[in-house]
Amino acid sequence: MVVSLPDFDALDAQLPLPDSLGDDTATIPLHCVTSLDAAGSVVPDHREALANWSKAQGFEAKPGQLLVLPNGDGAIVAAFLGCETGDDGRPNPGFAMGALAGQLPAGTYVLETGLANSETALTAFLLGAYSYTAFKPYKRGPVHLATNDPGRERALIQARGVIFGRELINTPANLLGPAALAESALGLADAFGADASVIVGDDLLNSDNPFPMIHTVGAAAKDAPRLFDMRWNGGDDTAPKLTLVGKGVCFDSGGLNIKPGNSMALMKKDMGGAAAVLGLALMIMQAKLPVRLRVLIPCVENSIASEAFRPSDVITSRKGLSVEIGNTDAEGRLVLGDALALGDEEAPDLMIDMATLTGAARVALGPDLPPFFTDDDVLAGEIETASQAHDDPVWRMPLWNRYDNAIAGKVGDISNTGNMPFAGAITAALFLRRFVSNAKSWAHFDIYGWTPSNRPGRPEGGEAQAIRALFNLVAKRYPKMD
Template sequence: MPDPSLVLLPASRSRGAIPIVPVTRQSWSAVERGLAKTARTWLKASGFTAGAGNHALLPDPSGKLKKVFYGIADAAKPVDPFDFARLVRALPEADYRIEGDLPDLGNAVLGWILESYRYERYRTPASPSARLVCPSDLDRAALLKVAAAHFLVRDLVNTPSLDMGPDELEAAARKLAGQNRAKLRVVAGERLARDFPMIHTVGQASTRRPRLIDFTWGPSRAPKVTLVGKGVCFDTGGLDIKPASGMLLMKKDMGGAANVLGLAQMIMEAKLKVRLRVLIPAVENAIAGNAFRPGDVLTSRKGIRVEIGNTDAEGRLILGDALALADEESPDLLIDMATLTGAARVALGPDLPPFYTSDDGVAGDLARHAVAANDPLWRMPLWTPYYALIESSIAELNNAGESGFAGSVTAALFLKRFVERARAYVHFDIFAWTPVAKPGRPKGGEAQAIRALFGLIAERYGK
């Protein structure tokens, strides 16, 4: 995992750093008038107009880089604060500092760090990135912890399934638990088949044995916050096999597990006053003679019997068993994160994950923290009449239904049937992937919703 501290330097390193001067179209004329004639001539020749997202390099008389001008939008036309991060790959390697006012400074600096991420496990490392001196009024340690959690998520999701199966996902959870003195147990084999039959059934056709990873941290009397992450390390679709194009990104089907591990890391490092529990059903949905079949009826941990309408709707099956366990101890806040449906991407695209909850207070707080953290989310409805779409003629639920309508909503409703005792429950249908690079979000595995969730949890159960 890259070290984010290498690209965000302490404030004490500001001496000698090249200034980056934020300017707007409105302020640029005054700034330009204050420059030497040779500098004005150079900048005009370079075509710099102070447009949002544009930048210009100003050399000194010896030809060395003296200053960088960076165009920002005026207040009436706000842009993504991560837009500042485009400079990371545009500037030559050197130390830089911000000279002047930059809107949403904390998120702009965080975007700089996140843009510096590279996944280089299987390739020669690239040259070092441009480095930024942390402004003195920002908490550098806090920013680095957020970035480290994002880098963990990205590393896990980007790793090919050959090297990120249930064993390796368990190892990552063990490492995180060990670093924070959390207690971890793993349920597998005959006990998994007995106590978590849907997890076992989904993973039984793989040569990599299925399991439930379960770790806890914090005092038992503290408010209970439980995170459940979908850990499908590769999804063929099972006997309802995906086409080749549908399997290309299935290494990321454990993105929910990766995100809850990243969020757990943030919670534990911040030492929030919670009793944290992390549950990850880790499986590979493979094809063999003992693979589960369309039309089978599975009996879940909760006792709900589920008819299999599609073996490619396996994520909600393993989550159902894990959520049933989580719900048994009546947590104060129960969260699940899953790369669950293509329908969510059709509705909201890859960058805007939907979330579902019946708790209006939690929904409002999440929306507020999402805006503050530049971590976009959108609430979707738990529309109970749509339970009719996943009814079964021979069991209590069908895992897919026949209509194809409202796929993300019906998946959320399916999961909600396994939660009764939690005081608040939120389901996230994330993509965990950036298909087209944007500032602060390189192409590849991505952390989604964890900054907003951390803000919510820290506000409710602070230090």
């Protein structure tokens, strides 16, 4: 199976422009309000009915509360969403807009309110309308939202990227192995006219262009390991170089250090880093940001067979570092190491890797708050600002140099597990840092790639975390010149 790009026409139809509505289209006004008084002021002919109905329904215009107001015949007169007050005094619904597709009756609504941070609110609406339907159709009627808000276009771009990432993560591993993941990435490259290639199987051991750790991790799988490499130029030959690296472990059994069953249940999402960088790349290319973009994805499955690598094996990496295997279930940092070394060779201005890397990150921060690591304080500040502005949470954790000795190998240069049972997310990041020496700036994101339970705009299932924040960071750092 190859996961196709989102149906842009269908997605865009969730936010039709007002002039795209036919004359016979029945529309319902949607008001975002910060108080009951504000709600009453926008429907003066129904003020008394609104007051009585609000009391009966317990609606107080608190953030996230929704009220649908019927007339005497039961037809919907208006809908109201309770909001916070934004810094500019306008209503700010934030990600509460993401619940509307599942709460409102089917129909076409017209957004009657000018919103604070409308881009995030409209993105939330689109993301809340998503469901994975490959095997089980979505049963609710469609909820459309008409608006000419200036945040509309960027909301669509970001929703497209996140939804593409979600589709990849949600696809079962029997349908999305290394070959299918690489084909899906090639489809993205083709859609935007990018140049792309894939190195497969034993070609990864070519002495002139070796990727021994990628080959080693994927050697036991029937679906051969491979490395996807894409280049796209949205500027000119002097545009900043941006390199994205994503962990593409399509299923992780743990290898010979096999995972217990409950830890293996969600391992189809172990390619969540690859899905995230592909979604981010989609946004960047769709927005035509002026960068020289490169995307590197090692696509493997960590399986058990006679070719599986073993604890205590030593692998000489692309960078030349010898890596001692302490545990075959710490395979993600191995495939990332070779890909990072390749990306680092051309000294990009900014290199970002994303991976579902460690359980330690989840223990520290839970599933909703991915940690990131960087030595660049300026970049860290930009990431944090974009995260807060666009409700795409991340949290900086330290590349604590005193723990660097913890990844020293006994017979190799470094160990893939280290020699202490603590700070696993930090020591994994320190391991990756060993493969980055030329990039002007680098950041590592240890994402979970999954939403455990439904929340507004974030349905249960695969999630391309942090990429909305990163898209907005890149757009601000490298702005288009009109």
